[in-house]
Amino acid sequence: MGCQHLEEVYELWWLGALSEQGCLDLREHLARGCQHCLARVRDAAGTVYMLGLAPKPVRPRPRVKAELLRQISRKAAPNR
Amino acid sequence: MNEEQPAENLLARVARHDVAAMSELYDRYAPRVYGLTAHILPSRDAAEEILQEVFERLWSESPSLSQEGRSVVAWLVVTAREAAVDRLRALRQDAPTAGPQGPGVNAEKGPGAGTRKSKALVIAPTAPKSLDGKTAVMRPRPADAARTPATDSVPSAWLPPPKEITLIDDRLVLLHKAIDQLPTLQRQALELAVFGGLSESEIAAEMGEPLGKVRTSLRAAVTFVKHRRRAVCGTWAANI
Numbered sequence: 268m269g270c271q272h273l274e275e276v277y278e279l280w281w282l283g284a285l286s287e288q289g290c291l292d293l294r295e296h297l298a299r300g301c302q303h304c305l306a307r308v309r310d311a312a313g314t315v316y317m318l319g320l321a322p323k324p325v326r327p328r329p330r331v332k333a334e335l336l337r338q339i340s341r342k343a344a345p346n347r
Numbered sequence: 348m349n350e351e352q353p354a355e356n357l358l359a360r361v362a363r364h365d366v367a368a369m370s371e372l373y374d375r376y377a378p379r380v381y382g383l384t385a386h387i388l389p390s391r392d393a394a395e396e397i398l399q400e401v402f403e404r405l406w407s408e409s410p411s412l413s414q415e416g417r418s419v420v421a422w423l424v425v426t427a428r429e430a431a432v433d434r435l436r437a438l439r440q441d442a443p444t445a446g447p448q449g450p451g452v453n454a455e456k457g458p459g460a461g462t463r464k465s466k467a468l469v470i471a472p473t474a475p476k477s478l479d480g481k482t483a484v485m486r487p488r489p490a491d492a493a494r495t496p497a498t499d500s501v502p503s504a505w506l507p508p509p510k511e512i513t514l515i516d517d518r519l520v521l522l523h524k525a526i527d528q529l530p531t532l533q534r535q536a537l538e539l540a541v542f543g544g545l546s547e548s549e550i551a552a553e554m555g556e557p558l559g560k561v562r563t564s565l566r567a568a569v570t571f572v573k574h575r576r577r578a579v580c581g582t583w584a585a586n587i
Contacts, residue, residue, distance in 0.1 A: 278569045284540040313507040314573055317515050318541045319424045322386035324378035331395045339406045343364040
């Protein structure tokens with residue numbers, strides 16, 4: 268599949284909106300090391316990032332951070 | 348003077364198991380990530396669970412991520428969206444006949460929606476509003492298999508560098524205003540893809556429109572957003 272056929276699908280691929288075949292086509296194409304498409308995939312990730320920030324930021328409950336730090340502190344502790 | 352450390356410096360510290368740096372990254376970005384997961388998922392608990400999972404994953408993957416030199420916040424937001432829509436799809440599959448009490452956004456449907464808050468799928472960041480006064484409702488149906496990049500473990504090298512993300516952040520309000528200009532059908536299709544995790548065929552079924560029409564609308568919406576972003580961020584030439 269040529270790059271011109273993929274021009275419209277990079278963002279849709281990030282969003283998971285493509286058909287399975289569409290996904291496979293893009294993955295195979297990228298696996299062949301196409302730098303043109305890799306640049307566009309990066310660019311598309313930026314667009315998805317932008318769309319993902321449409322909802323307003325919301326502060327989570329403090330217990331989430333407490334639990335997160337508890338979990339990672341346990342991982343960070345040296346093994347005895 | 349208390350200058351904010353670049354996120355990528357914090358990430359390098361996280362890669363060295365610096366819990367204080369992780370705490371700082373969390374304080375900086377958790378509200379953005381949680382705003383997104385809470386928008387996608389039907390319960391606060393599920394949204395917070397995904398939030399925590401994503402930051403735990405950041406901790407685990409920080410050594411490789413910090414070497415790539417890619418944007419930390421882009422990784423967080425893209426990863427969180429994928430994780431949240433994957434959870435949403437799983438909820439839909441687990442409850443194929445869910446009524447008002449069942450999980451998933453289907454629970455918002457109908458007069459018995461009860462405890463769940465009604466979530467219009469909204470792209471406007473400052474003035475949430477429903478689409479033409481209606482709440483977008485999704486019916487549960489089997490998700491297509493293996494559609495998401497998340498299931499394929501996307502290399503972080505496929506994410507943009509921090510400077511591009513800074514350009515977007517600086518112009519975010521303007522960019523989201525541009526999205527408001529999309530025709531209704533395009534906007535609805537885009538929202539169902541971004542926040543509902545639906546494929547083109549699922550969106551068509553959801554909207555009761557022909558697949559071809561939805562496919563065209565969705566691609567037109569993405570093209571419009573992409574072009575607006577390039578124009579607003581001044582990166583057009585770099586992408587030709």
